[in-house]
Amino acid sequence: MLETDGVRKAFPGVTALDGVSFSLGTGEVHALVGENGAGKSTLIKVLTGVYRADAGQVRYRGEPVSFASPLDAQRAGIATIYQEVNLVPQMSVARNLFLGREPRGRFGLIDFAAMRERAGEVLRGYGIGSDVRRPLGSLGLGAQQMVALARAIEAHAQVVVMDEPTSSLQPREVDRLFRAIGDLRGQGRSVVYVSHRLEELYRICDRVTVLRDGRLVHTGPLAGLDRLRLISLMLGRDLDAVRSEGLTRFAERARSHAAPLLRATNLSRRHVLDEVSLAVRPGEIVGLGGLLGSGRSETAKAIAGALPLDSGGVSVAGEAVPPGSVGSAIRAGINLLPEDRKAEGIVATLSVRENIALAALPRLSRAGIVSEGDVDRVVDRFMRRLRIKAAGPGQPVGELSGGNQQKVLLARWLAMNPRVLLLDEPTRGIDVGAKAEVQVLIDELAEEGLAVLLISSDLEELVEGSQRVVVLRDGAVVGELSGADVTEEKIMAAIAGTTDD
Known part of the structure; x- marks a missing residue:
C-alpha cells in the first residue's frame, strides 16, 4: 500500500x-x-x-x-x-x-x-x-x-x-x-x-x-x-543498564521521616477541587493518581499559583506562599512541568538555549544585562546532564523530538534550583528509552533532596516511581496509599470507591 x-x-x-x-x-x-x-x-x-x-x-x-x-x-x-x-x-x-x-x-x-x-x-x-x-x-x-x-x-x-x-x-x-x-x-x-x-x-x-x-x-x-x-x-x-545508572528505586530505600517541604491544605475551587490536601517531604516522590478529569492537573496548577482558589493554601518549608501567583510560587522554589508541553511549556520558535535559560534570565543578569557566558555554562551543563539530543544549543526546540523537548523543559526548571517539582505526565508521549532516562533523573533529583509530586495516568509508573500515592476522584482526595499498599489494584479500588482486600 x-x-x-x-x-x-x-x-x-x-x-x-x-x-x-x-x-x-x-x-x-x-x-x-x-x-x-x-x-x-x-x-x-x-x-x-x-x-x-x-x-x-x-x-x-x-x-x-x-x-x-x-x-x-x-x-x-x-x-x-x-x-x-x-x-x-x-x-x-x-x-x-x-x-x-x-x-x-x-x-x-x-x-x-x-x-x-x-x-x-x-x-x-x-x-x-x-x-x-x-x-x-x-x-x-x-x-x-x-x-x-x-x-x-x-x-x-x-x-x-x-x-x-x-x-x-x-x-x-x-x-x-x-x-x-x-x-x-x-x-x-x-x-x-x-x-x-x-x-x-x-x-x-x-x-x-x-x-x-x-x-x-x-x-x-x-x-x-x-x-x-x-x-x-x-x-x-540493555534496558536494565539504563535503569541502573545511579538509580535506586524508592522501594529499596529507607523512607524519609523529615517534616514536609511542600504542604497543600484544603485547596478548593468550585466544581474543580474540593478541599484537596497533601504533603511531600524532601527526597520524596508522591504520586497523584486518578482518572482524567479527577483534578490531578488542577491540583498541580493550584499549587503552582496558576489556578485561582476559593479557599485553601500552600506552604513551602512552613512559609505560606501567596495564593494565585505563579511568580510567588517560583520564588518559593515551586516549579511545574505542565502536561501539554507544546501549549504550556516550550516556545517552539526559540532555540534550545533560549528555552532552557528563559526562566533563569533574571538570575543570570546584572543591572538588566544578561551574562552570555553564564547562560552558556548553564545551558551546556543541563544539555549534558539530561543528554539532550540536538544539533546544538542554537537549534529551534520545535525541531526536536518529543522526549528531547520534555528534557529541555526539565532543564529550564532545574536551572532555577527548585525545591519542589510538580511533574504532570512527565513521560507522556515519549518512548520507552527516554521514559527510562526521565524516571532515572526524577529519582536522582529526589535523592538530592527535592520534593517531587508525580502525576501520571500510567498506574505502573505511579507504582514503580512513588513512595506514596494520593488518589483523586471528582476533585477530592479519596485515598492515600503507602508502602506495600502502593499497588495498581489498590489505586484502582480507590478510584472506583471500593475496597481491595
Missing part, C-alpha cells in the same frame, strides 16, 4: 533518516517504534507530504509519489492523526469533522443542517454525544482525538497514520479506537501505528519496524518478538 526505499532526510547538523526502507501492506496495522529522535516523526512527515526526501523513493500503491503538501497526501488517501490534535479549536465539532469536504446545497453553499445531522450520527458511533455545534476546543482532549479519528475514517482514507493516538484517551475510548482500527483492517485499509505503549502494539499490530538514530534496525512480524528483545532493539542497549 505504502513504502519507502532508501529514504534519506537531513537537517542542519542532523541526519534524521539514513537510507530507511519501510513497507505497509494492504489491510495491515504496522507498528513504527523507536526512541525519541530515532526518526519516526520525520518518516511520517516524508510519507505524508510535510517533508520531501533528500534521496530515495516513496511509493503509494506501487507508483512513485512525491507529495507537495499534506493536502496532496490527503487527497490521495493518506490521513494523519497526530498526538497533539491539529484541528481548528474555534470551529464547531461538525465543521472540523467535514473541514474541506462540507456537504453543499443550492448555489454551492454549505448545507449546515445536513452537515450537523451527519456529524451527530458519525460521532455517536464513537461515543461522543456532545452538541456538534460546540467549538471543538470546548471538548476534552480525548473527545477531540476521537473527532480527528472519525474525520480520517469518514474521509475514506486508505492509509491512516496514528501518532500516539491513545495518549489522551480513557480506557473505554481506547476500546472504541481499537474497534475502529479492526474495522479499517477488515475493509482492506492500512494503519501505521506509532505508540510507546507496548501492550497496545502487541494487542493490535501485525508487524513492527524499529528505527534507531535515523536508521532501520529491524522489521518483521510482532508475534514471536518478545518485549525485552523489542526494547533492546529500540535502545541499542
Whole structure:
C-alpha cells in the first residue's frame, strides 16, 4: 500500500533518516517504534507530504509519489492523526469533522443542517454525544482525538497514520479506537501505528519496524518478538543498564521521616477541587493518581499559583506562599512541568538555549544585562546532564523530538534550583528509552533532596516511581496509599470507591 526505499532526510547538523526502507501492506496495522529522535516523526512527515526526501523513493500503491503538501497526501488517501490534535479549536465539532469536504446545497453553499445531522450520527458511533455545534476546543482532549479519528475514517482514507493516538484517551475510548482500527483492517485499509505503549502494539499490530538514530534496525512480524528483545532493539542497549545508572528505586530505600517541604491544605475551587490536601517531604516522590478529569492537573496548577482558589493554601518549608501567583510560587522554589508541553511549556520558535535559560534570565543578569557566558555554562551543563539530543544549543526546540523537548523543559526548571517539582505526565508521549532516562533523573533529583509530586495516568509508573500515592476522584482526595499498599489494584479500588482486600 505504502513504502519507502532508501529514504534519506537531513537537517542542519542532523541526519534524521539514513537510507530507511519501510513497507505497509494492504489491510495491515504496522507498528513504527523507536526512541525519541530515532526518526519516526520525520518518516511520517516524508510519507505524508510535510517533508520531501533528500534521496530515495516513496511509493503509494506501487507508483512513485512525491507529495507537495499534506493536502496532496490527503487527497490521495493518506490521513494523519497526530498526538497533539491539529484541528481548528474555534470551529464547531461538525465543521472540523467535514473541514474541506462540507456537504453543499443550492448555489454551492454549505448545507449546515445536513452537515450537523451527519456529524451527530458519525460521532455517536464513537461515543461522543456532545452538541456538534460546540467549538471543538470546548471538548476534552480525548473527545477531540476521537473527532480527528472519525474525520480520517469518514474521509475514506486508505492509509491512516496514528501518532500516539491513545495518549489522551480513557480506557473505554481506547476500546472504541481499537474497534475502529479492526474495522479499517477488515475493509482492506492500512494503519501505521506509532505508540510507546507496548501492550497496545502487541494487542493490535501485525508487524513492527524499529528505527534507531535515523536508521532501520529491524522489521518483521510482532508475534514471536518478545518485549525485552523489542526494547533492546529500540535502545541499542540493555534496558536494565539504563535503569541502573545511579538509580535506586524508592522501594529499596529507607523512607524519609523529615517534616514536609511542600504542604497543600484544603485547596478548593468550585466544581474543580474540593478541599484537596497533601504533603511531600524532601527526597520524596508522591504520586497523584486518578482518572482524567479527577483534578490531578488542577491540583498541580493550584499549587503552582496558576489556578485561582476559593479557599485553601500552600506552604513551602512552613512559609505560606501567596495564593494565585505563579511568580510567588517560583520564588518559593515551586516549579511545574505542565502536561501539554507544546501549549504550556516550550516556545517552539526559540532555540534550545533560549528555552532552557528563559526562566533563569533574571538570575543570570546584572543591572538588566544578561551574562552570555553564564547562560552558556548553564545551558551546556543541563544539555549534558539530561543528554539532550540536538544539533546544538542554537537549534529551534520545535525541531526536536518529543522526549528531547520534555528534557529541555526539565532543564529550564532545574536551572532555577527548585525545591519542589510538580511533574504532570512527565513521560507522556515519549518512548520507552527516554521514559527510562526521565524516571532515572526524577529519582536522582529526589535523592538530592527535592520534593517531587508525580502525576501520571500510567498506574505502573505511579507504582514503580512513588513512595506514596494520593488518589483523586471528582476533585477530592479519596485515598492515600503507602508502602506495600502502593499497588495498581489498590489505586484502582480507590478510584472506583471500593475496597481491595
